[in-house]
Amino acid sequence: MKKAYIKHMAYYLPERIMTNDDIVKVFSEKAVEKISENVGIKQRHLTAPGETASDMALKAANNLFEESGFDRGAIDFVVLCTQCADYFMPSTACVLQNRLGLRKDIGAFDIDLGCSGYVYGLAIAKGLILGGLATNVLLLTADNVTRYLHPQDKGNQTLFGDAATATIVSTEGSAEIMDFVLGTDGAGANNLIVKSGASRMPERQNDLTFDKNGSPVSSDHMYMNGAQIFVFTQRIVPKLVKDVLAKNNLNQEDIDLFVFHQANRFMLDFLRKKLGVPEDRFCIYLENVGNTASNTIPISLIEAKKENRVKGKVMLCGFGVGYSWAGVVLNVE
Amino acid sequence: MELNDFISKFANLFEETDPATITADTVYSQLEEWDSVMVLLLVSMVDEEYGVIVDVEEMSETETVKDLFEYVKSLR
Numbered sequence: 204m205k206k207a208y209i210k211h212m213a214y215y216l217p218e219r220i221m222t223n224d225d226i227v228k229v230f231s232e233k234a235v236e237k238i239s240e241n242v243g244i245k246q247r248h249l250t251a252p253g254e255t256a257s258d259m260a261l262k263a264a265n266n267l268f269e270e271s272g273f274d275r276g277a278i279d280f281v282v283l284c285t286q287c288a289d290y291f292m293p294s295t296a297c298v299l300q301n302r303l304g305l306r307k308d309i310g311a312f313d314i315d316l317g318c319s320g321y322v323y324g325l326a327i328a329k330g331l332i333l334g335g336l337a338t339n340v341l342l343l344t345a346d347n348v349t350r351y352l353h354p355q356d357k358g359n360q361t362l363f364g365d366a367a368t369a370t371i372v373s374t375e376g377s378a379e380i381m382d383f384v385l386g387t388d389g390a391g392a393n394n395l396i397v398k399s400g401a402s403r404m405p406e407r408q409n410d411l412t413f414d415k416n417g418s419p420v421s422s423d424h425m426y427m428n429g430a431q432i433f434v435f436t437q438r439i440v441p442k443l444v445k446d447v448l449a450k451n452n453l454n455q456e457d458i459d460l461f462v463f464h465q466a467n468r469f470m471l472d473f474l475r476k477k478l479g480v481p482e483d484r485f486c487i488y489l490e491n492v493g494n495t496a497s498n499t500i501p502i503s504l505i506e507a508k509k510e511n512r513v514k515g516k517v518m519l520c521g522f523g524v525g526y527s528w529a530g531v532v533l534n535v536e
Numbered sequence: 537m538e539l540n541d542f543i544s545k546f547a548n549l550f551e552e553t554d555p556a557t558i559t560a561d562t563v564y565s566q567l568e569e570w571d572s573v574m575v576l577l578l579v580s581m582v583d584e585e586y587g588v589i590v591d592v593e594e595m596s597e598t599e600t601v602k603d604l605f606e607y608v609k610s611l612r
Contacts, residue, residue, distance in 0.1 A: 237571075238573060417572070429572050430592045434579060434589055437589050438589055473580050
């Protein structure tokens with residue numbers, strides 16, 4: 204039986220940095236302090252005007268080829284996970300195939316997922332390899348969801364940052380991709396959404412209101428019902444962890460490191476305690492980058508590896524916009 | 537579960553607001569310190585202390601701290 208492995212990884216953060224002090228200049232100090240204390244974020248990187256998610260993906264991929272020395276001519280599939288596409292059509296992965304100077308006899312497409320997207324990307328890449336359709340898949344994640352935020356949205360301005368990552372999934376490597384659990388509940392679609400601009404609601408709505416908690420609600424910007432999303436993770440993540448363990452015939456004690464989607468510190472601490480995972484087996488990497496949507500899991504993995512924490516069995520869990528969730532175990536040499 | 541105990545746990549979520557000013561009849565969403573972060577603190581407190589996960593829509597229909605207590609009690 205063929206196996207699939209993570210071979211190389213790299214990431215890119217845009218140059219512009221927004222610190223909490225910068226946010227305080229716009230909003231009241233107390234409000235920002237309270238949010239940033241709870242979410243555990245001190246700064247976030249933002250794309251420059253005109254810089255797109257695919258521009259970041261290009262740089263992440265080039266970083267990967269430079270750092271690893273891997274020959275880009277050996278890439279035979281590109282999958283880009285983004286919710287910030289260049290165009291309605293074509294697929295941004297096609298544009299990147301050309302900009303990255305990759306071969307033309309290869310497949311390329313986008314997957315339109317957020318917080319769960321990296322784990323879905325690994326699932327697709329593994330499927331392509333086990334199905335004999337590819338040998339070296341370039342899996343890219345790239346999002347600058349900050350461009351969807353309302354200027355008055357202090358909660359989400361404090362929370363989100365922009366980034367891109369690149370991973371090569373191959374027939375050989377140091378981290379075997381084991382079995383997956385995937386899930387979806389579209390009933391939660393309205394709780395994390397950018398409504399206008401696509402097909403269902405093509406025109407801008409200019410319908411800004413403020414909810415009971417003082418957060419802006421606008422069809423033209425990203426809306427997140429934080430409380431609903433929090434309750435969703437309370438319900439789904441413990442079950443996801445349990446199901447992933449069962450699928451891989453493992454016990455919770457067998458997992459050497461848990462890498463969850465880095466939504467915010469408050470939520471991660473809560474889930475860690477609820478699951479009873481000790482701090483040294485739980486990854487938190489948020490302070491300098493914020494919540495970077497589909498990028499948080501690969502960035503955390505890369506940073507954990509620098510600290511020599513990626514060994515043995517590593518569980519990845521992504522969950523959020525959709526609702527969509529996915530989990531897998533990596534078996535690291 | 538007991539009302540006074542719930543009120544004290546609820547009041548402890550606040551940093552600025554004097555706990556003594558929070559009573560069973562307080563309309564909590566009118567408190568100056570109430571915001572979206574407070575909702576998360578409340579939801580997690582209810583899970584940790586009472587072992588139930590609230591329905592945010594249903595919870596948002598409550599007005600006073602006593603209503604909130606009754607709602608949480610109904611979930612147990």
